[in-house]
Amino acid sequence: MTAAILHAKGISTSFSGKCVLNGLDWEVKPGQVIGLLGRNGTGKSTLIECLLGLRETDAGKVTINGEDVALLSQDTRASIGYVPQKSDLFEWLTPNQMLDYFKALYPRWNGAKVEGLLERWGFTPLMRSRAIGKLSGGERQRLSIIRALAHDPSLLVLDEPVSALDPVGRRDFLRELIDGVIERDTTVIFSTHILTDLERVALDVAFLKDGKIALQGGLDALLENARRVVGPTTLIDGLPLGGDAWGRRKRSGDTTTFIALNDADELAALAAREPAVRIDSLSLEDLFVEVTR
Numbered sequence: 001m002t003a004a005i006l007h008a009k010g011i012s013t014s015f016s017g018k019c020v021l022n023g024l025d026w027e028v029k030p031g032q033v034i035g036l037l038g039r040n041g042t043g044k045s046t047l048i049e050c051l052l053g054l055r056e057t058d059a060g061k062v063t064i065n066g067e068d069v070a071l072l073s074q075d076t077r078a079s080i081g082y083v084p085q086k087s088d089l090f091e092w093l094t095p096n097q098m099l100d101y102f103k104a105l106y107p108r109w110n111g112a113k114v115e116g117l118l119e120r121w122g123f124t125p126l127m128r129s130r131a132i133g134k135l136s137g138g139e140r141q142r143l144s145i146i147r148a149l150a151h152d153p154s155l156l157v158l159d160e161p162v163s164a165l166d167p168v169g170r171r172d173f174l175r176e177l178i179d180g181v182i183e184r185d186t187t188v189i190f191s192t193h194i195l196t197d198l199e200r201v202a203l204d205v206a207f208l209k210d211g212k213i214a215l216q217g218g219l220d221a222l223l224e225n226a227r228r229v230v231g232p233t234t235l236i237d238g239l240p241l242g243g244d245a246w247g248r249r250k251r252s253g254d255t256t257t258f259i260a261l262n263d264a265d266e267l268a269a270l271a272a273r274e275p276a277v278r279i280d281s282l283s284l285e286d287l288f289v290e291v292t293r
């Protein structure tokens with residue numbers, strides 16, 4: 001079995017007594033492209049910061065390439081690319097100066113790639129020599145992505161990387177991610193609220209809820225197997241599906257709804273047997289709502 005590139009065991013974090021991560025376990029395998037989903041404020045950014053050793057945890061341990069994240073070797077550190085949710089660029093430098101600074105730190109800096117991206121993503125000579133603090137939010141976000149991709153990372157972590165990009169910027173970014181990153185077997189963790197983007201790039205999704213990874217799986221398999229089951233409460237309560245059912249049962253009058261991850265054929269047989277039971281397919285948005293509710 002392939003060893004995990006990233007491994008989190010029992011990590012917990014709280015802010016002023018409020019628990020955000022609660023004994024979270026997670027494993028990411030090399031080459032996986034995972035969309036990290038969760039409601040606002042559930043702790044996606046906090047989790048990403050803990051995974052990268054940028055925030056101390058109250059308990060638990062994170063390793064990358066088997067190394068404790070607090071003691072990463074230079075090699076492992078240089079193999080990680082990170083686009084934070086909030087810009088951490090040096091605002092007083094120009095893009096050229098900042099990229100030169102990082103170039104000196106990374107042995108595998110890909111100058112041709114940086115040049116190509118700067119050109120394709122509209123960084124004119126004037127923009128490249130203007131202080132980063134004077135760039136627009138979207139221009140800064142594009143620069144942050146270029147910086148993260150510049151050393152051909154083998155682990156790329158993106159925290160809402162497209163939130164400030166217009167539709168053209170998002171399309172350009174996704175194209176680069178699909179053609180220039182995922183094609184090279186890079187491991188990608190990608191948090192976003194734009195589910196259509198996620199469906200284009202992610203092969204796996206992980207839902208964060210109540211401080212833990214509540215559900216993770218292949219996107220196609222989840223969408224193929226997840227069904228909303230609606231039927232009379234008396235009938236639903238008697239079904240032997242509880243073990244594979246996801247989430248709370250929701251009661252409204254005499255009707256109960258729940259999400260099942262059972263084999264689709266089994267559910268189709270149930271619907272054929274019990275005309276009072278309705279079984280619907282779910283979109284990723286439906287699944288998000290049901291899992292994170």
Ligand SMILES: Nc1ncnc2c1ncn2[C@@H]1O[C@H](COP(=O)(O)OP(=O)(O)OP(=O)(O)O)[C@@H](O)[C@H]1O
Nearest residue numbers: 015016020038039040041042043044045046047085
């Ligand atoms: N430095 C901090 N001090 C106090 N509370 C914090 C701090 N950082 C985050 N929090 C709180 O921790 C919780 C998780 O925040 P976090 O930013 O990780 O969520 P998120 O899932 O990334 O949210 P969003 O989708 O809105 O970006 C929130 O309730 C937030 O208010």
